[in-house]
Amino acid sequence: MLNISRNNVEKKVSFEGFKSLVMSEPTDQSKKRVRVLLWFMLGTVLFIFLPWTQNVRSNGYVTALRPDQRPQTVHSIIAGRIEKWYVSEGDYVSKGDTILLISEIKDDYFDPQLLERTQLQVDAKVLSAKSYEQKVKAQQIQIDALRANNILRKEQATNRLRMAELKVTSDSIRFEQAKVNYSIGEQQLVRAEELLEKGLRSLTDFETRKLRFQEVQANLIASENNLLSSRNELIAAQIELNAIDNDFRDRMAKAESEMYSAMSSQFDSEAAATKLSNQFTNYEFRAGFRHILAPQDGYITQAIQVGIGETIKEGAQILSILPADAQLAVEMFVEPVDLPLLRPGNKVRFIFDGWPAIVFSGWPQLSNGTFGGKVVAIDNFAGPNNKYRVLVVEDPEEDPWPYALKIGSGADGIALLNDVPIWYEIWRQLNGFPADYYTRKEKLANKNNK
Template sequence: MMNISPNRIQDAIPFSGAKSLVMTLPRKESQKRVRILTGVLLAAFVMLFLPWTQNIRSKGYVTALRPDQRPQTIHSIIAGRIEKWYVAEGDFVQAGDTILRISEVKDEYFDSLLLPRTQQQVEAKSQTARSYGDKVGALQDQIAALQRNNVLKLEQAKNKVRISELKVQSDSIELVQAKVNFDIGKYQLERAEELFKEGLRSLTDLEGRRLKFQEVQAKLVSSENKLLSSKNELITAQIDLDAIDNDFKDKLAKAESDMYTAMSSQFDAEASVTKLENQYSNYQQRSQYRYILAPQNGYIAKAIQVGIGETIKEGAEIVNIVPAEAELAVEMYVQPVDLPLIKAGNRVRFIFDGWPAIVFSGWPQISNGTFGGVVVAIDQFAGPNNQYRVLVTQDPEEDNWPEQLRIGSGADGIALLNDVPVWYEIWRQLNGFPADYYTQEQKEKSPELKK
């Protein structure tokens, strides 16, 4: 075999009957190798023209599409002390079920009769407000009576003034008449004296004329006094009229001042009632917060606060709950360079942790064990890891995702892009070019891409 000897066995012994030995001869072995290499090269050349689906791979995890269906933490609204647990980790709870009960730790809420006593304060203040309201009503009636009485008194005083004016007018006329009589009597007296001097009248007639003149003069003085007295009465009536109006204004101002004071006290009492009612409502609502309730149907995942007698602060995390029913989605992250290639409605293939799969990323049609998805949302800003978050839901046109899939499970996403030949993809990868950018409308309209 090593050709040590110059003597060749094949020249001395015929090998025509040994087929297996004939197949090992160097000449035929070389022909076989050439044929195999030719076939391999031909197959590789043909494969260069096979369609290849460009894709973007990214890691992610299963979450819920709606925010209210994602795992959440239940907090305590008030500070308290844990008194009793009603559930254990892994239990299923319905919305409104009691998870645990806490007691108060603040001294202003220790009173066991806090609500009844606050209600008594509300009722007492309500009675005070009603009393002030009755006082306001009484003062309003008093003001109305003063107004009616003032109208009558003013009418009476005006009539009195009018009477005084008429009396002054009448006395003025009498004074004028008395003056006329005085002038006539004076003239008659002077004529009587002249006639007496001439001897035509007697002394008795002259003295009678003098007496009548004295009477006329006295009547004139009396008329003047009467007129002045009437004028004084008129002035007194006018003063009384003004006094009635001033007295009414004084009494009205005092009554209105008392009414406004009562109204102010009434409003203050009503404000106190509202404040106490608000306080009572707060106490009543706070008493309900002593029971931590489940916000929705779900499973208790983890108890953050444990034990009995442990004190918790306001807003402290108590327990985690996972919603029982949720529309699953995958939250995956893509690099900024790949973001323009991702659009809402793009198809994505997923490999979920725990489900075996045979994947040919370039030929998704022959892959097995993957599940389909559709892009529904893309963040408008990059996250802390300088990547963009993409939400993908189940593709309604493909098989449903596994029922055993849970929120938090890992997922390997393959975002499907354009269909190109294999040689083009190799050339793109060698040159570091990005994947082809296209829109779904262009893919549907282009006959070459359809092929």
């Protein structure tokens, strides 16, 4: 019954026999449910106004911050054959420790006395270069002597030329004097002959005059001959002076040619000595490369080349080594849509594999078992997985990372962004809007308000 009439029949009629009607009547349990529902709605309204820390979650793994502290492979610089191992996997090695010994497999380096014999060749070439150097110095001394001798010879030839010129002048004067004497003698002979014809002179006087004339004539011829001889000597002196220069140039050309030839041989010997020295140094370094040394302190993790007598090529990977005392970092990858939200200095929480944790991603203060980090580097290009790599180091303001944490361990990273109400985060997620940009100024302001 609907019980809408003013005539109340509850007290007149018993409803206990009508089960469906009894179930529809209000009871105390229904009122309790209503109160619970109201309290739940009130709690929900209060809950959506609670603060919520926006975050970007991504997986990564532990690595080293510095490239030289990351696991590396040790290569063989030369080709060879494995002769002896000095370490085993898991051993700790210091920088410079011998890892293994290899022997040569190329016939150019089989000689056990290769370095000594190469050194002998170097010494021989050095001595050869010094010998040519001494020869060059001797040729230079000879050239200097030729120059000095040429100066003296030219002075001597110049003096001879001057003497020849003076002799030509003297003989020409004598020749002129002989011509004058000849003319006078000829006139005297004519007058003597006239006097003889007139009977004023005797025949003896005429013959004497004639003999004197012949002497004058002979003196003229001798003076002319001496003049011509002096002129020939002058020409010879000029030729000798010119010949001295020509001879000097010939000797100088020959001496300089020999000097330059010796210099060329000297330079060739020095070049050969330098080449042999370089070759000796290469041999010496190559001998050192037979011992494979540890590049830094670390642990031997895996032997790639194994056995005794196995041959390896140049640049072949021999083993891998894990550097000791590396500064750990986490390499995590984020989606391109989340990249603008991250900046160097952002806070990140990590869950490392092997360390249990209770995580409330929106309330990092309530999380337990997580470790803090700080972003130090973000790549400017996407990797092969079409994600951006973010490098995170230990946060000095947080608890230190576990001591037993090793490179290669997995890490679940939660990059913390801005603090917003829960209702805003729900509204943002439903509408697909991006998270708010994290700013250090806002974070500091929030801390000061608290």
